Amino acid sequence: MASDTPKTARAAFRLLAGPVSLAHLDPGGRPLPTKKDKPKTKAKVLADLQERLWAESTVGGRRRVLLVLQGMDTAGKGGVTEHVVGACGPIGVQYTAFKAPTDEEQQHPFLWRIERKVPGPGIVGVFDRSHYEDVLIVRVHDLVPESEWQGRYDEINAFEAKLVQDGVTIIKCFLHISYDTQRERLLARLNDPDKHWKFHESDIDERGYWGAYVAAYEAALERCNTDAAPWYVIPSDDKDYRNWAVGRLLHETLEAMDLQYPRPKLDRDRLQRRLEPE
Amino acid sequence: MASDTPKTARAAFRLLAGPVSLAHLDPGGRPLPTKKDKPKTKAKVLADLQERLWAESTVGGRRRVLLVLQGMDTAGKGGVTEHVVGACGPIGVQYTAFKAPTDEEQQHPFLWRIERKVPGPGIVGVFDRSHYEDVLIVRVHDLVPESEWQGRYDEINAFEAKLVQDGVTIIKCFLHISYDTQRERLLARLNDPDKHWKFHESDIDERGYWGAYVAAYEAALERCNTDAAPWYVIPSDDKDYRNWAVGRLLHETLEAMDLQYPRPKLDRDRLQRRLEPE
Numbered sequence: 183m184a185s186d187t188p189k190t191a192r193a194a195f196r197l198l199a200g201p202v203s204l205a206h207l208d209p210g211g212r213p214l215p216t217k218k219d220k221p222k223t224k225a226k227v228l229a230d231l232q233e234r235l236w237a238e239s240t241v242g243g244r245r246r247v248l249l250v251l252q253g254m255d256t257a258g259k260g261g262v263t264e265h266v267v268g269a270c271g272p273i274g275v276q277y278t279a280f281k282a283p284t285d286e287e288q289q290h291p292f293l294w295r296i297e298r299k300v301p302g303p304g305i306v307g308v309f310d311r312s313h314y315e316d317v318l319i320v321r322v323h324d325l326v327p328e329s330e331w332q333g334r335y336d337e338i339n340a341f342e343a344k345l346v347q348d349g350v351t352i353i354k355c356f357l358h359i360s361y362d363t364q365r366e367r368l369l370a371r372l373n374d375p376d377k378h379w380k381f382h383e384s385d386i387d388e389r390g391y392w393g394a395y396v397a398a399y400e401a402a403l404e405r406c407n408t409d410a411a412p413w414y415v416i417p418s419d420d421k422d423y424r425n426w427a428v429g430r431l432l433h434e435t436l437e438a439m440d441l442q443y444p445r446p447k448l449d450r451d452r453l454q455r456r457l458e459p460e
Numbered sequence: 461m462a463s464d465t466p467k468t469a470r471a472a473f474r475l476l477a478g479p480v481s482l483a484h485l486d487p488g489g490r491p492l493p494t495k496k497d498k499p500k501t502k503a504k505v506l507a508d509l510q511e512r513l514w515a516e517s518t519v520g521g522r523r524r525v526l527l528v529l530q531g532m533d534t535a536g537k538g539g540v541t542e543h544v545v546g547a548c549g550p551i552g553v554q555y556t557a558f559k560a561p562t563d564e565e566q567q568h569p570f571l572w573r574i575e576r577k578v579p580g581p582g583i584v585g586v587f588d589r590s591h592y593e594d595v596l597i598v599r600v601h602d603l604v605p606e607s608e609w610q611g612r613y614d615e616i617n618a619f620e621a622k623l624v625q626d627g628v629t630i631i632k633c634f635l636h637i638s639y640d641t642q643r644e645r646l647l648a649r650l651n652d653p654d655k656h657w658k659f660h661e662s663d664i665d666e667r668g669y670w671g672a673y674v675a676a677y678e679a680a681l682e683r684c685n686t687d688a689a690p691w692y693v694i695p696s697d698d699k700d701y702r703n704w705a706v707g708r709l710l711h712e713t714l715e716a717m718d719l720q721y722p723r724p725k726l727d728r729d730r731l732q733r734r735l736e737p738e
Contacts (some may be wrong), residue, residue: 229542237657237658240657242656255531258550263505263549263550263551264549264550264551267549267550268549270550271541271542271546272541272542272545272546272548272550272553272554272555272586273541273542273546273557273588275539275550276550277550277551279551281583308550309550337730347570362737365737368735369732369735372726372728372731372732372735375721376721377721378721378722378723378724379515379518379519379721379722379723380515381722381724381726381731383731383734386734386735407519409482421474428464442658443653443654443655443656443657444657445653445656445657446656446657446659448656448659450649450651453650453659453661453664454647454650456664457643457646457647457650457664459640459643
């Protein structure tokens, strides 16, 4: 029924509770129809909301936003960052890409390097990959024993709940692409010499583990889909729709925070007099 | 003579060697006529150059750019960051605002906290205030003895020369506004309740030291105007001209670096075959 159609991105893209089957989630779907926001207006509104969040932190506010981007290679974690978060300007925005852990990082529990990059008050943080890699690539390639990674889902939920309590609004996006779309995008990189630096044969190797990654993602999405920090599934075969959808999510999230510019008490008359030309 | 008119931002805004008198530099001047770049094209070109810089670092390149922004309160350090550096998107951009040093920072030499924020390879870094505060506010308010700050000009020159040797291209911009323009901008903040959070009465107090700041800036500009890391003086009474000018400087600097996408040797045929549908 038309009246059941979700009206918000937070409803439309929210992963339902229960078992997850990626095969039943359409990477080309459009669970929410796009509205034609003028890109410039949209960017200005996002930038304004982000400035309010930053302003709040200058008077002691603790709130911040963490956008977690996960998805298969070529799903568009970088593209979303540029198109959506780029609108907010570099002040008050913090981007972190998590690569294979360094030797130092491997000496510590898996959340150690993550905690160090949690955005501070007033910041919109972006994680391009995240602690979820520790139950994804780690699980697919048996990098730690199952007894160890099996405990991590609960650790992640506890970690995220603590962040939320500390004022972090977490937006976890799974950028969902099809196996065919990944092939097209890898071929496109191969056919554009300016993109060869992004091409690693290991991406093709990893593609060979597609099924194992699907299973690992299904487990992570299902077991870490909490009320405190829910998962959103973003159909990402169409880049424009993907960017629009994540932009809407970020926009709605910031709007729901009811961000107001602080109104410190200023004695305007006296201050104005102090600024009179001598 | 018309033929002597500088054609590049790097020539037009470059501070000449020798004694500096801010009174003889026009904060409303236009030493280089603006060209009408379409803002979107300009942003795309900057973003592309910045991506090349980043790409270079993924194959071992050490080069990076550091944009140092200095100027009186309200000169537009934040505005330049948003309008110019915002065009580059958050990936590969690092913004640092230097406030009054923390207790920990004060336990260390003044360059300690600066060194920790120098952009890594591939990054365009922005310093909103910088080590120059250690010969500006420090000198104006006698925060350390003269015997100490007098030595800092040479320390700064040595520090910057070392950075340049290590692959950092430094663009130091003094955003030059007039005393009247500052008054107008402070009044505008006072008259816009959404901007009250940015208003601090201490800004009016500091304005009382305008002359002392001018002297301190003149010394810093003169003594640290090296070939390795020259100063540029940006007329900043007009915000649009200021943003355009710094954008041109950044653009020319990146262009002069002759940035090329790395071309790793790929066996395209073989890789393409590996991507054939099974």
